[in-house]
Each structure stands twice: as structure tokens, then as C-alpha cells.
Amino acid sequence: MARKATATPTKALVDTVEALEAKLVRMRAAQEAFAHFTQEQVDKIFYEAAMAANKARIPLAKLAVEETGRGVFEDKVIKNHYAAEYIYHAYKDTKTCGVIERDEALGITKVAEPIGIVGAVIPTTNPTSTAIFKCLISLKTRNAIIISPHPAAAKCTIAAAKLVLDAAVAAGAPEEIIGWVDTPSIELTNMVMRDVDIILATGGPGMVKAAYSSGKPALGVGAGNTPVVIDDTADILLAVNSIIHSKTFDNGMICASEQSVTALDSIYGAVKAEFERRGCYFVKPGREVEALREAMFKNGALDHRIPGMPAAKIAELAGIEVAPKTKILIVEAESTDPEKEEFSHEKLSPVLAMYRAADFQEAVDKAEHLVLAGGPGHTASLYVHPAEAEKIALFEDVMKACRIVINTPSSQGGIGDLYNFGMKPSLTLGCGSWGGNSVSENVGVKHLLNVKTVAERRENMLWFRAPEKVYFKKGSTPVALDELGSVMGKKRAFIVTDQFLFKNGNTRAIEAKLDEMGIAHDCFYDVEPDPSLQCALRGAAQMRLFEPDVIIAVGGGSAMDAGKIMWVMYEHPDVNFEDMAMDFMDIRKRVYTFPEMGKRAYFVAVPTSSGTGSECTPFAIITDKETGIKWPLADYALLPNMAVVDVDNAMFAPRGLTAASGIDVMTHAIEAHVSIMASDYTRGLSMKAAKLVFDNLPAAYEYGAKDPHAREEMHNASAMAGMAFANAFLGLNHSMAHKLGAFHHIPHGLANAVILTRVMRYNAAEAPVKMGTFSQYPFPNAMAAYADMARYCGITGADDAEVFENFVAALEQLKETIGVKKTIAEYGVDEKYFLDTLDKMCEQAFDDQCTGANPRYPLISEIKELYLDAYYGREPQSYGV
Structure with missing residues (x-):
């Protein structure tokens, strides 16, 4: 049985030698108690700590940028998200307590014991994400951890550590299991390294050397100076855009980011042209290069002002005039000797050196020299045709690097689990003996319990999931429902709908069919337009009394959402909606796992409006009226078992609903089509849905039930678009529309419509500031995807750009035909209130679950520009570089 810690918590600052000594005594007592915890107890603590860090990713990113003045806020959000979600996913099932492995044939048993107290040095480049990462792996391994933050980032690092500590203690951990130095100094940092049991040192070479000289086991990292070789067989579009994606991430402060590019002579011009086309600037030889050299390097070392600064700011320091949104400054260099050429050094900023090579061997030789001279053991990158096995083998053999990434952005590839799925995710990257390190791999939990890796780029598995049964055609409802009795033998049905539909008899035919089959039924008909948690609680209580084995949701999106929520509460009464609503980067790697559904009741969705497609999607939204919090839930556990797409149930929708829901279908189809998760399976549905809307929405709007075919x-189209975005997800258009609805009560479909073509122009930029992160998405291609959809819908043009413009014009004409207003202001949104809420809307739209699948990864400033343009009806500016 585990023993509880007896250490007494203290609020005294750790700012003197005496205070640190007392702190370490209390922490050691806490760790000794923690060492006796069971795996179940440890896993609960690990889970709660990861959840807490995940929830605080935005405020911690803000603190980091505000305190350090470095990097990109939005990218630091990703780092924090990664440090919580990916680390949890990687180790949630790893055994770290007691017997962790037993091979009966060999007779080998492995027993895990914690090391003791971990001393952690945290860098200013990743002050919150690295703190989260180190605290989580320490908790998972039953170690205590004391943090010595960088003086320039102490506040945000301590805030991250305290947040994890509070969550861990609330989950049962000893109260002194995580600690920190409040006022960092060389004396206190050296004392930490002297008195702990193992050191996790992430920082500059001096700090790492001090850790290795402390006399204690140390896991340190070496300097990164990642060279890239682009072979003449490589996909240049993939290579250049991957490098830009990586090098601009957090303004180049990831240690694995590219520092130099060597391209073969035969493709050098094409590589250079692609960099320029995507918004990079080649520094002119002579005066500009020397001015940049003088600004960036002092006495042969990188100036302290440079790390994490944007390219335009660095150019300004050098007196070089570049576009404000320039992505990377590129210096064409010749020497790979750091004594002769400072630009061959690690630069920790969006600045690259670029070299020529006559052939592949010369390129590899230059890369090898750059690695050995500036970043031995860290990371090396190669872009080559995957079939060139001999070249890949040569590169692997020559490079003295512990991470060799093939056809992969090195920042995201080196940290693991984003563009490869066998390399452990980590924010501490060992460089082996080549870099003076004790480990040659990504540091993880095994290194806190007393390998040259080659990772080729891989595209993750995609999926297509739809309801088990989808019935369609006019009049199909009774035939579909017949299965409930004749095939499934259901006995008790519970109908969920709203008062309008109930009073207007929309459920009578269903009730009559149930009576005919001898299935007892009850009905909850009090669903609100924006379903609330309180409404769902009432419905679930009624459901538990009735004990149905089938649930039938009849209505629009609100009834579908309410029915799904009641289904969850009926099957799992103790669910936590805050946890269920946690955003994810990858639905399969989320921290929270949805409970299994369908053990008590089969779910049937019968839509009465043609818009949400909710009958075919795994999404639901519920609002807590008492707190005003809206919980968006997304998981395939919420996918209905059966969908009945029978227009008889939607024939008499009013014109306003027809317009709003119809344009919502179009938005679903368009966003799913350009999503970074779109596939051939989803695009067929999204294109067909869009064409059906173009061909039928005007008639359905004008004539209603008089044109049953259009209806x-x-x-x-609604169901098809639903199946498309259920698997490809949506994008920024819906993220922004959600906030227009929440803050300004514009109906959802119209909120989508008023910003639709502006978001399309934004996404279609060929040189966006940032593109979406997903292994299947190789380079910005939204323009081509829009054009493909447009051509399927009968829209023509000389090239993709002209087809796109004609597509936008056709959509604007469609919107005008069905009465969509042209600006947000025209929907009666007060200007002052709009501007007062604008910053909150932008931040929340950025953090909306839909944003992650957008082909262009948005900055909050860009979202603000889109909102303002749409409010005032301004002509859209160029949303590119």
C-alpha cells in the first residue's frame, strides 16, 4: 500500500542557500513517499497534470512572450499543447511502477524504481513547454523535480510548474513533489545540480557543461546546427515549404530547426525561386550581407538580441529593407568553416545559410562538416526521392547526428510524433557522445528510471466513418424504422424533439410506426434552439425513468445535439463535460478518452432541416446556462448508429431556415474540401454536395415544398456534406462563425455565409504566413482544391486563379439570391460592442476546435483583419505574404 507524504508545504520563497536547503529536505521526504505509489495512483496524477497544462496552453504562451519578448505567441501555444497532449499520449500506457516487463522465455524481469530528485534547468527559448514536459515525465516516474528557471523567463516557467503541481496535488501527489528556485542565480543553480540525483539540462553550452561537471548523472542537450541537403531527385515544393514551415516555427528557436540548406547545382535556381515565391528574402551579397553579419554576430558569437526575433526585425537591425511579413532571411554562403563564416553557426532565428554543391557527395560532405563544426550529434535533414535507397544510406552513414529526418520539417520531425510515429515525442533531444551528451535519443520517461534514429517522413492513417446505416429517398422513414422491430427487436423508444415540431405533428408518423411494431415510446419535446445542459439533464432524467433501448432524435441540429448529449448522460451519468470538450490536435491522441457508447441504447437521427448534417457527424454542442460556458463535443463515440435522410420530414421549412441551413451546407462542403485532413473519400462527397447546393438551393428557397425535387x-446534400466534414473536419470559417453566433447572435448559417468568400481568399494565398500542420498536407494547395471543386460545379476559367475568382463570384451571387447580407454590420451588430468583443472573438476563434484543420494556420492578428473586413464591408486586401 502506498504511503502518503508527510512533508509540510511552505510558501517561503526559495531565494537563498538556506531556503533551498530546506526546500530540498522537504522534497526528498515527499519523493520517498511518492516512490511507494501504485501505477494507478501515478497514472491518475499524470492524467490530471496533463489536462491542467493542456487547458492553460494559451495563458502560459502569453506569459512566455510577454516576459521574454521572443518567439511567436501562437506557436508557443502549439508547444504547450504538444508538451501536454503528445507527452501524455506517448506515455499514458507505459508502466513505470514495479514490474514493467517480463519475458518468460528468457526469464528476464524488469522492475522500475524512481531515481529521486530531478534537477531541471529550463531555457528561455521554451520556458513553459519544457517545464511542462519535464514535470510530466518526472511525475510519471515517481520522481520529485526542482526547477531552476532562466532569469529572463522565471515568472512564466514558475507559473507552468505551479499549475502542474497544483493539479498533481489535487490528484493525490505529495505537496512538495515539484519545486523551483524563485530568484535564480548561478550559486543556487549550481547548488541544485550538486544536491539532486539527476539533472535534466536544457540550455546553452555553458549550462550543459556545468551540469555534466556537477558530479551527478546528467541528461543534457548539445547545440543544434541542422544542415539540410536537397537532392536533385527531391520534390522541391515539399522540400522548400517544409523548411519554411519548420524554420519559421516560433521564429526558429527550436534547436532542431534548419540552419543551412545545400542544394545541387542542377536544381539550385528552382529551389531559390521557390523560397522567393513563398516570401523569403535573399540577402544581397556585399553591403547587405556584411550589415546583417555585423548586426547578428558580436565577437564571432550570436548577439543576444537575435534569438526568436522575426526576420523583418532582424533585417531592420541590419538596416536592410524587406517586406514586413518576410519569412526567412537567406544568405548565400561558400565556406562551411565557422571560423571563416559566421552564418554557418546555429542562428536560433529565421535566418538560413544556403550552399551550392556540384553533386550529392559534395552536398553530403558539406552537411557533414556543418554538423561536426557546429552541432555534432543533433539533427540532419535530407530531401530525396524515397526510392533513392543508396543516397539515403550514404547520408545515414556519414552524418554524425542522432536524428536523421527524411523529407520532413526538422523542427517538427526532430521532436517526434508529428511527421513520424516511431520517434518518441520530447522537448529534450540528446546528441550522444558526438555532442557531449549521455543519451543519443529523445529524452523520455525511461531516462528517469535507474541509439542512432533514422525517421523517414510518414503520412498518418486516415479514416472514413459514417453511421452504420444511412437511409435516404423520400418516404424512407417508415421502412428504415421497421428495422428497429423486425431486425433488432427493440422494445422501448425515446423520442427527442422540440415543442414546435411536436405541436406541428412531425413526430406523429414515427409514433404511429412504433405503435404498429409494438414498441413502447416516450417523448421529450422541450429541446431549446441552443440546447442547454439543464435541458439535457431533464431529458436524461426522463430517459433513465423510461429505460429505452433506442433513442430517436427528430429535428434540426439542436434536437440532434440534445439527443446525443442525453444519450451520453443516459449511458454514462458521471461524465465530465469540461474534460469531454477538451480541444485536440489529433483526435486519436487526445488526453481524454470518450466512454464507449451504445451499450444501453441504439441512436437514430431523423433530420427535419437540411443544413447541419448532424445525423452523420460525431459532433454536439451543449451550453451551461448557469455559467454561460459552451461545451463543443467531438468524438466518433457520438456518431449516430442510424440516419434517416427523408425529405418528407423537412419539406415545409420556412424560407429563412432554408437560406441559413442551405448556405451552411455549402460552407460544410467547401471547408471539408480544403481541410488539411481531406481525402479522396471525403472530397467526392464534398464536391457532390456543393454542386447540389448550387443547382437546388435557389429553387428550394424560392418555391419550398412546391419543388420537392430541389428540397x-x-x-x-446536407447529409453528404455532413459525412465529408465528419471525417475531414472544418476550418477557420466555422471557428469565426461560432464566435459571431456566441457574441452577436447571428444565426449560424448566416454567420458562415457573411465571411465565407473572405476566408476562402485568405486560405487561397499561395504564400501564407503559416500553413496547417498535418503529415498529409505537404505545401499550401488550397487554391488548387477550391478550383477543383469549382470545376466540378461547372465553373470554368483559364487557370486555377481565374476559376477561383469565378467560384467566389458564383457564391456571392448565390448568397444574394437567398438574401444573405453582405456585412456583419448589416445584421444589426452594434459597432462599439463589436469592437469591444473583437479581441475575445479572435482569441476564441483561434482556439476553436475547427481551426486546427484549416489549410492556413491563422495568426490572431489575421483573424482580426478578417473580422474587421467583414464587419465594414472593406475590399479584402491581399491575405498572402
Whole structure:
């Protein structure tokens, strides 16, 4: 049985030798108690700590940027998200307590014991994400951890550590299991390294050397000076855009980011042209290069002002005039000797050196010299055709690097689990003996319990999931429902709908069919337009009394959402909606795992409007009226078992609903089509849905039930678009529309419509500031995807750009035909209130679950520009570089 810690918590600052000595005594007592915890107890603590860090990713990123003045806020959000979600996912099932492995054939048993107290040195480049990472792996391994933050980032690092500590203690951990030095100094840092049991040192070479000289086991990292070789067989579009994606991430402060590019002579011009086309600037030889050299390097070393600064700011320091949104400054260099050429050094900023090579061997030789001279053991990158096995083997053999990434952005590839799935995720990257380190791999939990890796780029598995049964065609409802009795033998049905539909008899035919089959039924008909948690609680209580084995949701999106929520509460009464609503970067790697559904009831969705497609999607939204918090839930556990797409249930929708829901279908189709997760399986559905809307929405709007064919085609389009975005997800258009609805009460479909073409122009930029992160998305290609959809819908043009413009014009005409207003202001949104809420809307739209699948990864400033343009009806500016 685990023993509880007896250490007494203290609020005294750790700012003197005496205070640190007392702190370490209390921490050691806490760790000794923690060492006896069971795996179950440890895993609960690990889970709660990861959840807490995940929830605080935005405020911690803000603190980091405000305190250090370095990097990109939005990218630091990603780092914090990664440090919580990916680390949890990687180690949630790893055994770290007691017997962790037993090979009966060999007779080998491995027993895990914690090391003791971990001393952690945290850098200013990743002050919150590295703190989260080190605290989590320490908790998972039953170690205590004391942090010595960088003086320039102490506040944000301590805030991250305290947040994890509070969550861990609330989950049962000893109260002194995580500690920190409040006022960092060389004396106190050296004392930490002297008195702990193992050191996790992430920082400059001096700090790492001090850690290795402390006399204690140390896990340190070496300097990074990642060279890239682009072979003449490489995909240049993939190579250049991957390098830009990596090098601009957090303004180049990831230690694995590219520092030099060597391209073969035969493709050098094409590589250079692609860099320029995507918004990079080649520094002119002579005066400009020397001015940049003088600004960046002092006495042969990188100036302290440079790390994490944007390219335009660095150019300004050098007196070089570049576009404000320039992505990377590129210096064409010749020497790879750091004594002769400072630009061959690690630069920790969006600045690259670029070299020529006559052939592949010369390129590899230059890369090898750059690694050995500036970043031995860290990371090296190669872009080459995957079939060139001999070249890949040569590169692997020559490079003295512990991470060799093939056709992969080195920042995201080196830290693991984003563009490869066998390399452990980590924010501490060992460089082996080549870099003076004790480990040659990504540091993880095994290194806190007393390998040359080659990772080729891989595209993750995609999926297509839809309801088990989808019935369609006019009049199909009774035939579909017949299965409930004749095939499934259901006995008790619970109908979920709203008062309008109930009073207007929309459920009578269903009830009559249930009576015919001898299935007892009950009905909850009090669903609100914006379903609330309180409404769902009432419905679930009624459901538990009735004990149905089938649930039938009848209505629009609100009834579908309410039905899904009641289904969850019926099957799992103790669910936590805050945890269920946690955003994810990858639905399969989320911290929270949804409970299994369908053990008590089968779920049938019968839509009465042609818009949400909720009958075919795994999404639901619920609002807590008492707190005002809206919980968006997304998980395939919420996917209905059966969808009945019968236009008889939607024939008499009013014109306003027809317009709003119809344009919502179009937005679903368009966003799913350009999503970074779109596939051939989803694009067929999204294109067909868009064409059906173009062909039928005007008639359905004008004539309603008098044109039953148009009505039926819109009903089918809604379901098809639903299946498309259920698997490809949506994008920024919906993220922004969600906030227009929440803050200004514009109906959802119209909120989508008023910003639709502006977001399309934004996404279509060929040189966006940032592109979406997903292994299947190799380079910005939204323009081509929009053009493909447009051509399928019958829109023509001389090239993609002209087809796109004609597509936008056709959408604007469609919107005008169905009465969509042109600006946000025209929907009666007060200007002062709009401006007062604008910053909150932008931040929340950025953090919306839909944003992650957008082809262009948005900055908050860009979202603000889109909102302002849409409010005032301004002509859209160029949303590119």
C-alpha cells in the first residue's frame, strides 16, 4: 500500500542557500513517499497534470512572450499543447511502477524504481513547454523535480510548474513533489545540480557543461546546427515549404530547426525561386550581407538580441529593407568553416545559410562538416526521392547526428510524433557522445528510471466513418424504422424533439410506426434552439425513468445535439463535460478518452432541416446556462448508429431556415474540401454536395415544398456534406462563425455565409504566413482544391486563379439570391460592442476546435483583419505574404 507524504508545504520563497536547503529536505521526504505509489495512483496524477497544462496552453504562451519578448505567441501555444497532449499520449500506457516487463522465455524481469530528485534547468527559448514536459515525465516516474528557471523567463516557467503541481496535488501527489528556485542565480543553480540525483539540462553550452561537471548523472542537450541537403531527385515544393514551415516555427528557436540548406547545382535556381515565391528574402551579397553579419554576430558569437526575433526585425537591425511579413532571411554562403563564416553557426532565428554543391557527395560532405563544426550529434535533414535507397544510406552513414529526418520539417520531425510515429515525442533531444551528451535519443520517461534514429517522413492513417446505416429517398422513414422491430427487436423508444415540431405533428408518423411494431415510446419535446445542459439533464432524467433501448432524435441540429448529449448522460451519468470538450490536435491522441457508447441504447437521427448534417457527424454542442460556458463535443463515440435522410420530414421549412441551413451546407462542403485532413473519400462527397447546393438551393428557397425535387436534393446534400466534414473536419470559417453566433447572435448559417468568400481568399494565398500542420498536407494547395471543386460545379476559367475568382463570384451571387447580407454590420451588430468583443472573438476563434484543420494556420492578428473586413464591408486586401 502506498504511503502518503508527510512533508509540510511552505510558501517561503526559495531565494537563498538556506531556503533551498530546506526546500530540498522537504522534497526528498515527499519523493520517498511518492516512490511507494501504485501505477494507478501515478497514472491518475499524470492524467490530471496533463489536462491542467493542456487547458492553460494559451495563458502560459502569453506569459512566455510577454516576459521574454521572443518567439511567436501562437506557436508557443502549439508547444504547450504538444508538451501536454503528445507527452501524455506517448506515455499514458507505459508502466513505470514495479514490474514493467517480463519475458518468460528468457526469464528476464524488469522492475522500475524512481531515481529521486530531478534537477531541471529550463531555457528561455521554451520556458513553459519544457517545464511542462519535464514535470510530466518526472511525475510519471515517481520522481520529485526542482526547477531552476532562466532569469529572463522565471515568472512564466514558475507559473507552468505551479499549475502542474497544483493539479498533481489535487490528484493525490505529495505537496512538495515539484519545486523551483524563485530568484535564480548561478550559486543556487549550481547548488541544485550538486544536491539532486539527476539533472535534466536544457540550455546553452555553458549550462550543459556545468551540469555534466556537477558530479551527478546528467541528461543534457548539445547545440543544434541542422544542415539540410536537397537532392536533385527531391520534390522541391515539399522540400522548400517544409523548411519554411519548420524554420519559421516560433521564429526558429527550436534547436532542431534548419540552419543551412545545400542544394545541387542542377536544381539550385528552382529551389531559390521557390523560397522567393513563398516570401523569403535573399540577402544581397556585399553591403547587405556584411550589415546583417555585423548586426547578428558580436565577437564571432550570436548577439543576444537575435534569438526568436522575426526576420523583418532582424533585417531592420541590419538596416536592410524587406517586406514586413518576410519569412526567412537567406544568405548565400561558400565556406562551411565557422571560423571563416559566421552564418554557418546555429542562428536560433529565421535566418538560413544556403550552399551550392556540384553533386550529392559534395552536398553530403558539406552537411557533414556543418554538423561536426557546429552541432555534432543533433539533427540532419535530407530531401530525396524515397526510392533513392543508396543516397539515403550514404547520408545515414556519414552524418554524425542522432536524428536523421527524411523529407520532413526538422523542427517538427526532430521532436517526434508529428511527421513520424516511431520517434518518441520530447522537448529534450540528446546528441550522444558526438555532442557531449549521455543519451543519443529523445529524452523520455525511461531516462528517469535507474541509439542512432533514422525517421523517414510518414503520412498518418486516415479514416472514413459514417453511421452504420444511412437511409435516404423520400418516404424512407417508415421502412428504415421497421428495422428497429423486425431486425433488432427493440422494445422501448425515446423520442427527442422540440415543442414546435411536436405541436406541428412531425413526430406523429414515427409514433404511429412504433405503435404498429409494438414498441413502447416516450417523448421529450422541450429541446431549446441552443440546447442547454439543464435541458439535457431533464431529458436524461426522463430517459433513465423510461429505460429505452433506442433513442430517436427528430429535428434540426439542436434536437440532434440534445439527443446525443442525453444519450451520453443516459449511458454514462458521471461524465465530465469540461474534460469531454477538451480541444485536440489529433483526435486519436487526445488526453481524454470518450466512454464507449451504445451499450444501453441504439441512436437514430431523423433530420427535419437540411443544413447541419448532424445525423452523420460525431459532433454536439451543449451550453451551461448557469455559467454561460459552451461545451463543443467531438468524438466518433457520438456518431449516430442510424440516419434517416427523408425529405418528407423537412419539406415545409420556412424560407429563412432554408437560406441559413442551405448556405451552411455549402460552407460544410467547401471547408471539408480544403481541410488539411481531406481525402479522396471525403472530397467526392464534398464536391457532390456543393454542386447540389448550387443547382437546388435557389429553387428550394424560392418555391419550398412546391419543388420537392430541389428540397430532396438539398436534404441529401446536407447529409453528404455532413459525412465529408465528419471525417475531414472544418476550418477557420466555422471557428469565426461560432464566435459571431456566441457574441452577436447571428444565426449560424448566416454567420458562415457573411465571411465565407473572405476566408476562402485568405486560405487561397499561395504564400501564407503559416500553413496547417498535418503529415498529409505537404505545401499550401488550397487554391488548387477550391478550383477543383469549382470545376466540378461547372465553373470554368483559364487557370486555377481565374476559376477561383469565378467560384467566389458564383457564391456571392448565390448568397444574394437567398438574401444573405453582405456585412456583419448589416445584421444589426452594434459597432462599439463589436469592437469591444473583437479581441475575445479572435482569441476564441483561434482556439476553436475547427481551426486546427484549416489549410492556413491563422495568426490572431489575421483573424482580426478578417473580422474587421467583414464587419465594414472593406475590399479584402491581399491575405498572402
